Amino acid sequence: MEFETYHFDAVIVGSGGAGLRAALMLSEKGIRTAVVSKVFPTRSHTVAAQGGINAALGNILPDNWLWHMYDTIKGSDYLGDQDAIEYMCREAPDVVRELEHFGVPFSRTESGKIYQRPFGGQSLNFGQRQAARTCAAADRTGHAILHSLYQQNLRAQTTFFVEHQAIDLIRDERGDIAALMVLDIATGEYKVLRSRAIMLATGGAAQLFRTNTNARINTGDGLAMILRAGLALQDMEFWQFHPTGLSGKGILISEAARGEGGVLRNAAGEAFMKHYAPHARELASRDVVARAIAIEVQEGRGCGVNQDHVWLDLTHLDSALIKQRLPAIREIALTFAGIDICQEPIPVYPTAHYMMGGIPTNIHGQVKTLNDQGEVEVLPNLFAVGECACVSVHGANRLGGNSLLDIVVFGRAAARQLIEQLSHQPLDYFDAPLDLQPVERRIQRWQACDASSSDGTPASLRQRLQTIMETGCGVFRTEDTLNKCIDDLTEFSAQVDKLMLQDRSEVFNLERLEAFELENLLALAWATVHSARSRQESRGAHYRLDYSSRDDDNWLKHTLYFQSQPVNTPRLAYVPVTLQPLTVPSFPPKKRVY
Numbered sequence: 278m279e280f281e282t283y284h285f286d287a288v289i290v291g292s293g294g295a296g297l298r299a300a301l302m303l304s305e306k307g308i309r310t311a312v313v314s315k316v317f318p319t320r321s322h323t324v325a326a327q328g329g330i331n332a333a334l335g336n337i338l339p340d341n342w343l344w345h346m347y348d349t350i351k352g353s354d355y356l357g358d359q360d361a362i363e364y365m366c367r368e369a370p371d372v373v374r375e376l377e378h379f380g381v382p383f384s385r386t387e388s389g390k391i392y393q394r395p396f397g398g399q400s401l402n403f404g405q406r407q408a409a410r411t412c413a414a415a416d417r418t419g420h421a422i423l424h425s426l427y428q429q430n431l432r433a434q435t436t437f438f439v440e441h442q443a444i445d446l447i448r449d450e451r452g453d454i455a456a457l458m459v460l461d462i463a464t465g466e467y468k469v470l471r472s473r474a475i476m477l478a479t480g481g482a483a484q485l486f487r488t489n490t491n492a493r494i495n496t497g498d499g500l501a502m503i504l505r506a507g508l509a510l511q512d513m514e515f516w517q518f519h520p521t522g523l524s525g526k527g528i529l530i531s532e533a534a535r536g537e538g539g540v541l542r543n544a545a546g547e548a549f550m551k552h553y554a555p556h557a558r559e560l561a562s563r564d565v566v567a568r569a570i571a572i573e574v575q576e577g578r579g580c581g582v583n584q585d586h587v588w589l590d591l592t593h594l595d596s597a598l599i600k601q602r603l604p605a606i607r608e609i610a611l612t613f614a615g616i617d618i619c620q621e622p623i624p625v626y627p628t629a630h631y632m633m634g635g636i637p638t639n640i641h642g643q644v645k646t647l648n649d650q651g652e653v654e655v656l657p658n659l660f661a662v663g664e665c666a667c668v669s670v671h672g673a674n675r676l677g678g679n680s681l682l683d684i685v686v687f688g689r690a691a692a693r694q695l696i697e698q699l700s701h702q703p704l705d706y707f708d709a710p711l712d713l714q715p716v717e718r719r720i721q722r723w724q725a726c727d728a729s730s731s732d733g734t735p736a737s738l739r740q741r742l743q744t745i746m747e748t749g750c751g752v753f754r755t756e757d758t759l760n761k762c763i764d765d766l767t768e769f770s771a772q773v774d775k776l777m778l779q780d781r782s783e784v785f786n787l788e789r790l791e792a793f794e795l796e797n798l799l800a801l802a803w804a805t806v807h808s809a810r811s812r813q814e815s816r817g818a819h820y821r822l823d824y825s826s827r828d829d830d831n832w833l834k835h836t837l838y839f840q841s842q843p844v845n846t847p848r849l850a851y852v853p854v855t856l857q858p859l860t861v862p863s864f865p866p867k868k869r870v871y
């Protein structure tokens with residue numbers, strides 16, 4: 278096959294907050310940078326982030342980055358790496374001020390400082406009382422950040438490949454990752470982008486579950502590319518189920534609603550969180566609140582005719598405050614449930630939201646893997662940042678407001694590292710011929726299929742996969758649900774093998790795009806279920822009814838998953854959690870109560 282080839286110093290896959298923060302720094306330094314995105318840059322999922330970004334600015338209550346660090350480690354159920362968490366929390370005030378200078382229109386206090394709201398899992402003075410650490414632009418913080426970063430990139434003259442879907446990483450004949458295959462969605466043409474460095478910033482993948490808060494494009498393409506390149510994914514058993522999705526729809530009702538004073542009630546009108554988290558109540562960490570809601574419903578205290586949700590009640594709050602601080606939440610409830618939150622409570626239930634696991638990296642965004650001797654090593658010139666990466670700052674459970682922080686802190690750190698590396702690298706290093714065969718086979722699979730003998734379309738198969746994962750690998754898991762999930766996935770994989778596209782057009786073929794995404798989601802489903810079945814303990818968002826406590830003696834370690842053949846025989850390895858921070862004393866694991 279013949280492909281048009283383009284040359285860059287850096288190619289970034291993804292134009293969310295992570296990709297754009299990195300691109301801005303690279304372009305400003307004169308590095309020839311291309312950003313590839315499936316959608317127009319400002320439609321990336323970062324745009325949907327509502328509540329805000331954490332930084333110990335101390336604008337409302339006193340604060341300290343060490344308290345932020347402590348809360349993040351505790352929130353992670355001690356699986357987060359303490360060096361990375363220290364780095365992120367220390368950098369936070371600086372990156373938020375930098376965003377302000379890029380033009381982010383943060384909400385303000387009376388005296389003109391950046392407004393900060395209380396969010397779950399935050400505390401003052403190592404757990405003493407609730408903090409207010411989340412910097413917000415009303416409840417549209419992600420929108421404000423993404424638009425500002427995009428405009429800054431236009432100024433810095435970053436090159437964009439808009440509506441181009443990345444298909445796979447390409448190695449050169451020496452085995453180094455040296456290029457990227459992309460599909461121009463409008464024309465159906467494939468193109469090769471050669472680059473001295475490649476950075477994956479493809480965001481999350483909660484489309485793996487039936488009820489989720491994520492954009493339809495969040496299918497984990499970058500993670501699946503890593504698996505196909507023979508590299509590892511880390512901690513894929515840890516998926517965050519956000520406590521308050523709009524019941525039946527999954528659309529996010531931000532934690533900001535509870536941060537501003539919203540209360541969760543069961544069918545009897547009881548504010549039940551006091552039974553699960555006596556101190557933090559509604560603002561306990563997300564895994565704790567999500568399980569509390571699921572238990573209330575399971576034990577028959579759910580609301581509505583089907584008793585399948587609980588109420589999030591904001592009716593006691595001043596309606597002027599709601600209109601000022603939560604305008605988008607009000608609009609969402611009105612549009613999708615016909616509810617005015619000033620007058621009526623919102624029906625909510627947990628919904629798949631965020632991926633704590635991902636592509637393992639160090640704090641410089643360099644992708645890590647295991648060498649033949651089983652030692653951890655970094656790959657030259659391959660980076661991952663944002664939700665697709667696992668640094669790991671979120672461990673087994675992410676705190677609200679820490680992901681927007683993660684994407685800008687590590688987007689910037691990875692760009693710094695990349696600039697440093699390119700300055701030492703000879704320009705002709707990447708002239709070796711490319712090995713295009715593996716990606717050509719994948720392209721041909723979806724280019725030249727005949728007749729329609731399959732059991733469904735890529736879109737209907739995606740729904741089937743989402744149901745399998747929600748049933749077997751949801752808020753609660755057991756050996757039995759996970760084994761059933763493996764059986765279902767085995768059968769499902771055979772259906773995907775038989776899949777034929779009904780639409781055979783060469784240009785703008787949505788089915789082909791979705792077929793690539795389906796293969797990616799399926800690869801992540803296997804990674805998730807194998808990692809979850811092996812981990813025989815409960816930690817953060819991974820809750821095993823058959824192993825209901827945390828087991829630090831055996832499981833204080835990260836899971837690494839490699840794709841193997843046949844895919845239902847897992848290849849797993851484990852690496853230690855970094856308990857030693859960069860400059861301060863360690864926070865040793867202890868019982869986690871809120």
Ligand SMILES: Cc1cc2nc3c(=O)[nH]c(=O)nc-3n(C[C@H](O)[C@H](O)[C@H](O)COP(=O)(O)OP(=O)(O)OC[C@H]3O[C@@H](n4cnc5c(N)ncnc54)[C@H](O)[C@@H]3O)c2cc1C
Pocket residue numbers: 290291292293294295296313314315316318321322323324325326327328329330331418419441442443444478479480481490491492494495498499529531630631662663664665677678679680681682684
């Ligand atoms: C509804 C919602 C609300 C949230 N609210 C908050 C909040 O208040 N605070 C907080 O801290 N976190 C929040 N989060 C989480 C946070 O927003 C995300 O984790 C973060 O924005 C992810 O940024 P990213 O840059 O990694 O990826 P994204 O913003 O998801 O961008 C991914 C990019 O990758 C591109 N891409 C993917 N695959 C391909 C491919 N194959 N080819 C080409 N391009 C590709 C996409 O086009 C897109 O540009 C929220 C998440 C959701 C879903």
